[in-house]
Amino acid sequence: MKVALIGFGNIGKGVEELIFKNHKKINELTNRDISVKTVLINNKGKKRDPFNKNIVFTDDFNLILDDEEIETIIEITATEDEAFYYIKDAFNSGKNVITANKAVVAKYFEELLYLSKKYKVKFLYEASVGGGVHIxxxxxxxxxxxxxxxxxxxxxxxxxxxxxxxxxxxxxxxxxxxxxxxxxxxxxxxxxxxxxxxxxxxxxxxxxxxxxxxxxxxxxxxxxxxxxxxxxxxxxxxxxxxxxxxxxxxxxxxxxxxxxxxxxxxxxxxxxxxxxxxxxxxxxxxxxxxxxxxxxxAGRYPTSDSILRDLLDIANENAIEVYAHDNKELVLSNEDIKSRFYLRIPKDFYDFDDKFIDKKFETRENIHLFTEKIYLSKILDLFSKVDRQDYFLAKIE
Ligand SMILES: NC(=O)c1ccc[n+]([C@@H]2O[C@H](COP(=O)([O-])OP(=O)(O)OC[C@H]3O[C@@H](n4cnc5c(N)ncnc54)[C@H](OP(=O)(O)O)[C@@H]3O)[C@@H](O)[C@H]2O)c1
Missing domain, CATH: 3.30.360.10 (Dihydrodipicolinate Reductase; domain 2)
Incomplete structure (x- = not known):
């Protein structure tokens, strides 16, 4: 299987290195000859030093999309909307996609799941959360x-x-x-x-x-x-x-x-x-x-390791997809979060009902409170009069 990378920064270099150095092992584990063939980058003038000297660096995405040998594209840019269009075009060309890009997954998760199903390709994003923590x-x-x-x-x-x-x-x-x-x-x-x-x-x-x-x-x-x-x-x-x-x-x-x-x-x-x-x-x-x-x-090797696992899962047709995902938006009840809180409020804005206070400390300009159990919404009401720069809150477990 030939692979293309989009991006050759901190993570791109790590992925290329791990695929190159583990070539034999990957072959044994998947029964497939897997290597990086092409890398899309932003700046064609930059000097690149890949382990596999046969890799082609390009700024023309069509070179990857039109290459029938390339089955899987690994997207590792730090872009958001551009990454979405790359992934969408990749799906549309029948290519599987792996990404470490949390910005694009977070913004377009449902669209990406939908499109990967529509084009019957795999979409894996293990490295987008927790780097090397395979969650x-x-x-x-x-x-x-x-x-x-x-x-x-x-x-x-x-x-x-x-x-x-x-x-x-x-x-x-x-x-x-x-x-x-x-x-x-x-x-x-x-x-x-x-x-x-x-x-x-x-x-x-x-x-x-x-x-x-x-x-x-x-x-x-x-x-x-x-x-x-x-x-x-x-x-x-x-x-x-x-x-x-x-x-x-x-x-x-x-x-x-x-x-x-x-x-x-x-x-x-x-x-x-x-x-x-x-x-x-x-x-x-x-x-x-x-x-x-x-x-x-985070870090080059933990993150690249997660990407390598995704690649193995695709090669072995082991990729697990989200279970019965419903595209409808979940209604959250965050205003009903009820907890004890630690608060720091400027003295000038202090206006808090004593019945909610467990402990109170004073520093030169601020009041510091440990509250009894109280709704988060009540605290945010209080803070609405205070400049965001000037207060702090923490939930107490
Ligand atoms: N760094 C980490 O520890 C870590 C951990 C988990 C996830 N991630 C995620 O992994 C992704 C990559 O991170 P990184 O640290 O490797 O970033 P990076 O070092 O900034 O590298 C980004 C790469 O993307 C290329 N690129 C940027 N815009 C592009 C475009 N429009 N088209 C094609 N290529 C483009 C750049 O090309 P040039 O080389 O030509 O400039 C560069 O090679 C990010 O989404 C990040 O959130 C990173």
Missing amino acids: IKSILEDLPFNNIKSISGILNGTCNFILSEMTKNNTEFVNSLKKAQELGFAEPDPTSDITGIDTLRKLRILSSIIFSKKVSLDKIFLFGIDKINASDIKILKDEGYKLKLLGEGKRQEDKFYSYVMPVAIREDSVFYNIDGATNIISYCGDNIKDVSFVGEG
């Missing part, structure tokens, strides 16, 4: 026999690294972010990580799979860690909590919830000792009960 296949295997009632995870290594640093060294957010960038755990532009958008995209994919319905990106509640400061971490730590940015999807009776927000957890939580850039994803099914997957959520 999607596991869920798809569990789903037919399990009502999965919840999924929860630390889905972004950058945020987890920053929060771990702040907790361990009592550092400010900006210093911890800078360290993450110096060590290569954060991009030069970390916006999508720290605002929670990266976690949101992954949760959108996972929630849609476990609930077998469309869970729209803009319906998921989102609160990132970009407005956190050292006082939040310190006060939570003094009360015995660690803070993690979690993506969670839950089904309780006939209500569904899906949210990304900082969650304060205690030592008994399975997430407590997951520090640094490590990811964890846990879900709970009625037969299997609680299962957790821990590992490298």
